[in-house]
Each structure stands twice: as C-alpha cells, then as structure tokens.
Amino acid sequence: MRATDAGADPRHVILPALTEVHVHLDKCHTAHRLPAVGGDLRKAIEAQANDRSNWTADDLRGRMGRGLAELAAAGCGQLRSHVDWSDDARAPLAWSILQEVAADAPLTVQASPLLGVDKLAREGLADAIGRQARAGGVLGGFVLDHADREAGVRAMFAAADRHGLALDFHVDEGLEQGLDGLALIARVAVETRFEGPVICGHACSLMNLSGDALRQTLDVVARAGLFVAALPTTNLYLQDRDRGTPDRRGLTRLHELRAAGVCTLIGTDNVRDAFCPVGRHDPRASLALAVMAAHLDPPLGDHLPMITTDAARALGLPKVEVDGATTADLRAFDAGSTDELLAAPHPPHALEDLLERAEP
Numbered sequence: 001m002r003a004t005d006a007g008a009d010p011r012h013v014i015l016p017a018l019t020e021v022h023v024h025l026d027k028c029h030t031a032h033r034l035p036a037v038g039g040d041l042r043k044a045i046e047a048q049a050n051d052r053s054n055w056t057a058d059d060l061r062g063r064m065g066r067g068l069a070e071l072a073a074a075g076c077g078q079l080r081s082h083v084d085w086s087d088d089a090r091a092p093l094a095w096s097i098l099q100e101v102a103a104d105a106p107l108t109v110q111a112s113p114l115l116g117v118d119k120l121a122r123e124g125l126a127d128a129i130g131r132q133a134r135a136g137g138v139l140g141g142f143v144l145d146h147a148d149r150e151a152g153v154r155a156m157f158a159a160a161d162r163h164g165l166a167l168d169f170h171v172d173e174g175l176e177q178g179l180d181g182l183a184l185i186a187r188v189a190v191e192t193r194f195e196g197p198v199i200c201g202h203a204c205s206l207m208n209l210s211g212d213a214l215r216q217t218l219d220v221v222a223r224a225g226l227f228v229a230a231l232p233t234t235n236l237y238l239q240d241r242d243r244g245t246p247d248r249r250g251l252t253r254l255h256e257l258r259a260a261g262v263c264t265l266i267g268t269d270n271v272r273d274a275f276c277p278v279g280r281h282d283p284r285a286s287l288a289l290a291v292m293a294a295h296l297d298p299p300l301g302d303h304l305p306m307i308t309t310d311a312a313r314a315l316g317l318p319k320v321e322v323d324g325a326t327t328a329d330l331r332a333f334d335a336g337s338t339d340e341l342l343a344a345p346h347p348p349h350a351l352e353d354l355l356e357r358a359e360p
C-alpha cells in the first residue's frame with residue numbers, strides 16, 4: 001500500500017479510513033464494575049456473564065455509543081462488532097441497540113452474533129439467526145473444543161450461503177493441544193466452495209503445530225481463502241495463564257500464514273472489559289502492539305493493509321486506495337513517517353477539513 005505524503009505539508013500521511021475488523025461493543029468499558037477480573041478465557045467469560053444484568057438499554061446505548069465515537073475519532077470508516085447472542089433465536093437487546101446507535105454514527109457498522117458453535121448445531125438455529133443478520137450483519141460463532149463443532153460449522157456455512165452472509169469465527173482461542181477449528185472451517189469452506197469472506201479470529205493454537213501438520217493446515221487455510229485476524233490485546237492478556245509469568249505470547253502464526261499466502265489482519269478485540277482490562281478503540285494502537293508482540297518489522301507501511309485495504313476486503317467492503325478515492329473515504333494523520341503514524345496518539349483529520357484550512 002502507498003501511504004501518501006500530503007503535498008507541501010510533510011507532517012501528514014493520508015490513508016484510507018481505517019477498518020476495525022473485530023471489537024465487542026456490548027462488553028466494552030465494563031472493567032471498572034467487575035469484581036473479579038483476571039484469569040484465563042473461561043474465567044473472563046464467567047466474569048463478563050455476571051455483568052449482563054447491568055446491560056439495560058441505557059447502559060448499552062452509553063457504552064456502545066462511546067465505543068463507536070472512539071473508533072470514529074481514531075479514523076475508522078467501518079467496523080465489525082460482535083454481539084453476545086442468547087441461547088435461542090431471539091435477538092438480544094444489544095443487537096437492536098447496536099443498530100440504533102450505528103444509525104447515528106458516522107461510520108459503517110456490521111454486527112456479528114456470538115454464540116457457541118454447539119448451539120448453532122441445533123436444528124434451524126443458524127438459519128433463524130442468519131435471517132435476522134441479513135440487515136447489516138454477518139453470521140458468527142465461537143469454536144473451541146465443542147463436541148458438535150463440525151455440525152455447527154456446517155450449519156453456519158449452509159445458513160450463510162442461504163442468506164448471502166459473510167462468516168466470522170472466534171476459533172481456537174487457546175494454547176491447549178488438539179484444537180482443530182481453523183482447519184475444520186477451512187475444509188468446509190473448500191468443500192462447499194463458499195464465496196463470501198470468512199474471518200477467523202484468534203487461531204492461537206496454530207502455534208502448537210509445526211512440520212507437516214502446520215504445512216497441511218496452512219495449505220487448506222490458503223486454499224479456502226480465509227482471512228485470519230490476530231487480536232494481540234486479548235491474546236496477550238488471556239493466554240498462557242496459571243504458570244506464573246507467561247512465556248508464550250498467544251498470537252497466531254502471522255508470519256507463516258502470510259508466507260503461505262493467507263491474508264492476515266489485526267483487530268482490537270476487547271477494550272476495558274473482563275477479557276482485557278486496558279486498551280483503547282484504535283486500530284493504529286492494535287497494529288503497534290502487534291509490531292512488538294509478533295515482530296512485524298519495518299517497513300511498517302507493509303503492515304498497514306491489515307487495518308485498511310485488506311481489512312475492508314475481509315468485511316466484504318469495496319477496496320479504497322488513496323489514489324482515486326473521494327476525500328470522505330480518506331483520513332489525514334499528523335505524521336511525517338509510518339513509524340510516527342503508529343507511535344503518535346494524535347487523532348486524524350477528515351481530509352475535507354484539512355483542505356478547507358489549506359485554501360487561501
């Protein structure tokens with residue numbers, strides 16, 4: 001990608017509006033009121049579930065609105081947020097509140113239901129949820145070591161195909177041996193010739209594979225055309241627990257995936273909730289963290305597609321390049337280089353404002 005310096009002013013870098021591929025606006029900004037945050041993924045799920053009694057319409061409206069405003073201020077033009085789904089076909093309150101706050105927000109919002117793949121294996125449920133996701137949503141699920149994971153994944157692909165939806169998975173979010181969700185999703189995608197974009201978030205346990213087993217998995221993931229999103233904040237916080245100071249990072253194999261031809265992404269995931277008590281809604285900050293955690297070396301411009309053009313493609317949105325874009329689709333960052341772009345906390349400008357100020 002080309003990060004274009006803005007004409008006579010070397011202090012600006014112009015980029016397509018950023019794309020945030022993975023946040024949880026229903027959970028964000030709750031850490032301060034959770035009594036027992038800390039622990040692994042399962043403890044985080046429990047702690048967050050205990051907070052759900054606080055999720056009134058006003059509470060959701062306030063926190064989701066805040067998250068959206070933070071993402072817009074960070075330079076995002078589009079995003080996907082997961083929303084915890086109930087055990088049956090009824091949409092949760094957070095689903096409709098997200099649509100309500102998104103209608104007033106200056107950015108495109110996609111919603112992805114989040115529930116266990118074992119539930120999605122139940123007769124008719126994936127189809128019923130998929131029908132409700134047709135208005136601005138995608139079909140999503142959580143795949144770990146569930147007994148019925150293959151039936152659930154197949155039901156999701158069938159429902160997504162029927163309703164013309166993209167797919168989004170939280171998959172293999174753990175470092176334990178034997179997690180095979182990523183390879184399963186890839187196999188089903190190849191077998192069904194699924195055409196919509198599929199994002200697989202986490203895939204932490206890919207770190208357990210090497211040699212032929214790794215090569216075979218990378219090969220089928222590449223053939224399936226899956227997008228793999230690393231989510232460094234939450235993975236660094238939740239993975240490799242219970243052994244004192246962690247020495248496994250919990251991120252997926254970004255380098256090996258790329259070398260195999262898989263399109264990789266970076267997402268922000270949890271912001272100040274039971275899954276990650278710190279952080280902020282800013283794709284630049286998430287990419288900067290990935291630079292350190294996954295050793296993404298300069299030139300840093302090579303990594304920007306993970307939060308811009310490739311990220312937009314993964315959401316099924318048109319690719320916006322700087323050359324030929326409308327000003328509304330671009331953002332101007334106060335930076336003279338890509339390292340300054342990722343290090344500096346200054347919020348970007350709308351390009352129209354910058355051009356207006358530059359006029360004599």
Ligand SMILES: [Zn+2]
Nearest residue numbers: 024082170269
């Ligand atoms: Zn997530």
